[in-house]
Amino acid sequence: MRLSRYFLPVLKETPADAQIVSHQLMLRAGMIKQAAAGIYSWLPLGYRVLRNIERIVHEEQQRAGHIPMLMPTLQSADLWRESGRFDAYGPEMLRLRDRHERDMLYGPTNEELVTDIFRSHVSSYKTLPLTLYHIQWKFRDEIRPRFGVMRGREFLMKDGYNFDLTEEDARHAYNRHLVSYLRTYERMGLQTIPMRADSGPIGGDDTHEFVVLAETGESEVFYDSEVTDRRFGDRVIDYDSHDDCRAVFEEFTSHYARTGETHDEALFHERVPEARRRHARGIEVGQIFYFGTKYSEPMGATVQGPDGKPVPVHMGSHGIGISRLLGAIIEASHDERGIVWPAAVAPFQVGIVNAKQGDPASDAACEKLYATLARAGIEVLYDDRTERAGAKFATMDLIGLPWRVTVGPRGLADGVVELTNRRSGEREELAPSQLQGRLSE
């Protein structure tokens, strides 16, 4: 992409409304524009990152055997009356009427819809286990939206639902999701800690939240310092193996780690030596639930078992806050100059800075490099504006691409360009012909 033909409305000054660094940087980097309280337009740069995160979530979900689909944002109130949540959910649910005065709602979550799909089409235990998920916009009419995309009213979320014949199978689905989520977040360069949490209006007995530790987090968390050393890493796992998934579950949840609502001070003291007790703040980026037959019973989601008798299915649901993740990643990865994107989610992998636009040698070298990299499938943003080098550097630092190539008369006189790593600041000089190989490492 040529920056001169792109749409990247960066701001030099920080808008007054933004309180936390991720919100400030998203606005300054031209990623989002507020449309109303807690509702944002995703400008091209922000949209690219959003899509990258979405893609990773899709890949990891499908790796775990979960099946993608898409349910609508607008739902009929009827199903929610059936589950009893039309009244129970409260004013956080946005209710509206269509032209025929029928009660509708903008979905805050999708248990009712997916359960309805399930009961319409699944009648045999042979179809189980089944996990369906989708990535769709949700609306929750928060009392006070804030912190940009971290607490918006409209937000993009992956929500998935597992249907199993037995509690044992459903527990496995729970563990499998925990493993899958750990992988997902690590791929985005985030360390998350699964914490025992409160189930809120979704209901159910068992639930863990995935928390990114951050000063600006909205949740109060208590944990054993041991948990921060855990890494899933690149281990290979058989998602169908109950034992393998349970082992990971136990490894990551054996130490004390709880959010404020479920925190038990006495237990904390009993189980964690004082030197390892931590009290901090965190950002919730996902949550998994096991809720048994809470929805399947009232809504009649049953299957015929091997003995021919109908049994309600055991269910769980699981969510990842896709749009919130942008904020969480920036909170966890930035410096005084701007965002530092982990490569996996970066809007472009490399930015080319033409230090002297209009200089024939510089222009030619940049054009050639741009074409070569693009042809190699590397996502590259070429800053071909007639700005001075300093302004281009500042823009690149702000938008946080992993690599920057600086091309100018100075280096070209020696036959080299400069490659700079955004995170470490390390720079090396190399011939333009070596660049593609270096970036593909």
Next chain:
RNA sequence: CGGGCUGUGGCGCAGCUUGGUAGCGCGCUUGUCUGGGGGACAAGAGGUCGCGGGUUCAAAUCCCGCCAGCCCGACCA
């Protein structure tokens, strides 16, 4: 929803106390000189001062109402 605050050009702000020509910085346009960390100079464009009503010869400024947004608290991917 309670408490506090703010709406003035795309962004950041001043002007309001004491009513009388709408201003500054950034950004934007054009030109010249520049050119490796947000350049200099010059000339420009751009504003129903959130909306409605009132007071007044005259309202960004005073009064009333409404709307929007932000912050602090109780709720949440």
